[in-house]
Amino acid sequence: MPKPVSRILLVNDEKLVLKALVKGLNAAARQLDNPLGITFAGVESSAEALAAIQADGEIQAVIVDDQLPGDSGKARGKQRLSALNLVHEIHALRPELDVYVLIAQENEDEVVNTLLCETVDGYFYRDDPDYLGWYRILNAQLQERAHTPFYDKLKQYVFMAKDAWHTPGHSSGDSLRGSPWAEDFYEFMGEHIFKGDLSCSVPMLDSLLHPTGIIEEAQQIAAKAFGARRTFFATNGTSTANKVILQTLLAPGDKLLLDRNCHKSVHHGVVISGALPVYLDSSTNEEYGLFGPVPKAVIFRAIEANKDARAMILTSCTYDGLRYDLKPIIEAAHQHGIKVIIDEAWYGHARFHPEFRPTALECGADFATQSTHKVMSAFSQASMIHVNDASLDEHVFRENYNMHTSTSPQYSMIASLDVARKQMSMEGYKLLSRTLALAAELKELINATGVFRVLELDDLLQDEVKGDGVRLDPTKITVDISACGYTVDELQKLLFERFNIQIEKSTFNTITLLLTIGTTKSKVSRLYDALMRISREGRAPRRLYRTPAIPHFTSLKYLPRDAFYCGGQLAPLLDEADQVNAKLAGRISADQIVPYPPGIPVLVPGQVITPEIISYLVNLLRSQKQVELHGVVFDGWLPCIRVLTDADEQGLRPLDAEV
Structure with a gap:
């Protein structure tokens, strides 16, 4: 099993002081228990620090000297401002990093009061270098970020090997072992999937419906990682998460502004809540059979025409990777007291790399739902509800949540949410940097076939939304296949049967490839090899019949x-x-x-x-x-x-x- 590496960066412009700090802290790391592989490195300027943070995904924390001089090297006050500016830049680039400052003891009151407003994690005295003490603090903070309270407790319980006199009926897999009819299923799935499949009869594993212990702790850690006030784990997918929020916010007859392009679960939520929907037609790209964002002008008009709306829900990013410029839209809705929900089912990873930010929550959304399983390492159906609405009635929310949540949740799914959060917090930046590099490489390779072509943002957008600040998630790659000589169904079948490749989705003349933190160089090579072989067949382009364009919304006669x-x-x-x-x-x-x-x-x-x-x-x-x-x-x-x-x-x- 590979061991983690956790680099901590010190930023100090005095070369000898920096050298002594790095040497002393590395000695402490060697002397004390170091399960996270902590090492220390130093740089002498803000520019070097930002370059290192951007290039090195193993950096987990930064210690900034509050006397770090600015580029102009002016007066002391300006120097301190430079250090705080660096703190801001670090948070803008990688908000998951722990940030500390070095201060002079005599300036403690002044500096600490300033730092409390800057989301700094702590401070150390520059003139009193207690290397062992500093290391213990830094190690403890990283351990806290890397902590997976629910997964750890589930694993502990499984290894306790308690006899099960409770549900589920397979009783830790005992019903399957030795069965001539079912043991192959046990062997295929593995023993731990059954031993970890437990029941709400186990108090030490807390209750998803009324969490007060390790599930609540795991949700609090997730909230901090994703930038939310509160986070709730959902084991019925984002489909249920959307319904829970709509039912919480809306009473029968309340107006809801919604993108007609929203997932079907949103429309189910309209039925369940009894809301009066105001449907907003999305932009449609008939050339490729794709659906894009609702034009900003349409959204703004709808907000002004429906100031009495209770809520608005939009999808960002879309299935094809198109994401709104959310901040002005959310601000316009909030001017009239309209709550904003963003379905981020396909965009849960965005918090952990500046290429994808700002997230919906960072733009001011009141709620965001995310399919953690779609783009991170959680099991299917494992999702999160993130809440930033300060006026949330948590009792009403909990009642609606419990109405939709099974009283027999899958505990392995909850553990996977805990672990997925940990992974993104500790190495999300590194993994997403790799994914972005692979996406850029794959795009270049596909275009090099001369037959298949990756669609750019300008290809995907209709004129009506080209000035709306829409951006494209580069990990969703849409490929025009119209010159390859196959219909899209024939191509999908060929890729599956001959090349062992399963794609995400298709239209009549495109295929969509989803890259995630699990995408590898070898997968990219195999896909390129397959597309190149197909392109070299030299088949004449086929006439591809367009899927009929979806009609515009008509009207509602009844709720x-x-x-x-x-x-x-x-x-x-x-x-x-x-x-x-x-x-x-x-x-x-x-x-x-x-x-x-x-x-x-x-x-x-x-x-x-x-x-x-x-x-x-x-x-x-x-x-x-x-x-x-x-x-x-x-x-x-x-x-x-x-x-x-x-x-x-x-x-x-x-x-x-x-x-």
Whole structure:
């Protein structure tokens, strides 16, 4: 097992003093217990310090002399300001680092009062170098950051080998061992997955539904790492996290501004909460079948037109890596008291590298939901809810959280959240730097094939959002495959069957590659080799039929919750002549109809159905590219959707105005 390396950087412009400090602290590290591999190095200027912090992902802490001179080397007050400026720069570059300052004892009161406002972790006396004491403090602080309270306790409990007289029924895997029918599953999964699969009957592992011990401690450490006031672990994925927040904030009839491009869980949250949604059409790139952000102008108009809205939810970044310039949008919403929720399911890693920042929380969002499992090292379904809303009613939140959370959570999933946080806090910057370098290399290699082309930000954005400050997450790579001579389905099958490569998603003429902290150089090489071999086949480009463009949102006649809970009836999309059923026009949908991917509803409960929507759904069913249609029910071979009956509508109150 590889051992960690933790470098601590000292910044002092006096060469002899710096040399003595580094020598003394390294001697202390050799003399005392050093499980984190702490070593000390020194630089003489702010510029050198920032360069080292940017280049060296092993740096875990920085000690800055408060007398560090600025570039101009002027008066003492200016020198101190220079040291504080360096502290600010360090936090802007890598907020996870511990930062300490060296001060003169006689200036303690003045300096400490200043430092308390600067999120500095501590200070040492320059003229009284207690190397052993300093080392113990630094080591303890790093140990605290590297601490995984829940995982450690789970591991401890498993190694205690207690006899299980409680759920789950496999009883630490004993039901499977020795079974001629099921032992292969035990051997495939490994013994610890079963020994760690425990029950809320084990008090020492705390309760996810009412945490007061190690789960609460793990959540507090996560909140600090991700820059939140409070963090809650979710074991039902970000889908449930979104529903919990919406149900907490919204009462029936409350207005919610939402990107129509939001994940289906948001639209489910609208039904559950009884909210009145104001749908914002996202920008659409019909050339590549991609959905982008809502234009800023549309968002600002919606905010001004709906100042009584309770909340707004946006997705940043999108599935394809497009991220909003969030700060002005959040500020505009907050001017009218509108809470802002950002679905960061695909962007949980952003806090740990300046290339991806600012995060939603850093831009002022009240809530952020993150799929820790999507881009970090947690198990599938493991997510986090980050809260910065100072007015959060935690009791109401907890009641809604518990309404959606299983009373039998998967403890290994909670442990994976604990470990994923630790890894990002301790080596996230290093791993993301590697991922960014691999992304740049892969992009260059793909373009070098001469057949496949990586789409740039300008290719992905429509004109209406090109001036909105939208940025692209470079770890999501969208590739134009239209010149390769295969349809996208044929290409995916070829990559899977011949080259053992599974991609993230596709449109009719693109594939999307997701790079994470688990991407390796060898994987990049294998993918490039596969694409180069395919490009050398020299196949003539095929005519690729575009997936029909999703129609714009029409209007709501009833609250989505009211329409959903009606009985309704199934109505066919096709008539007796196998043509578009024109009789559906004007009817009201009782369900959410979602083409997947990308998962954007073409109909929501309560929405008026138009001829364009019917044609879109029929054309999608007949499309060359296979698309799941969630909400479409097949009566034999006949595709149907659930709509309201006349009797249903008589029992509902229409909305006063179109939304």
